[in-house]
Amino acid sequence: MYVCVCKGITEKALREAIYQGAGRMRDLKACLGVTGQCGLCACHAKQILDEALLQKSQLQDFISQQSTCMCETVT
């Protein structure tokens, strides 16, 4: 689904950029150009950014917990 029609940026492209390290709207604007023209996509892009950052954080916490358990099992 397109989030930014002006630049042809999809939700998938936004999420990939976020998982690769874009953590702020200015990062998404710099790497993809989102909000670079009319700006109507800003609210939706910010919503996706917030959701993806939360999911990324939860995934990292889960992986961290799993790593801890594996170390305790091995030793």
Ligand code: FES
């Ligand atoms: S819809 Fe994103 S800049 Fe216009």
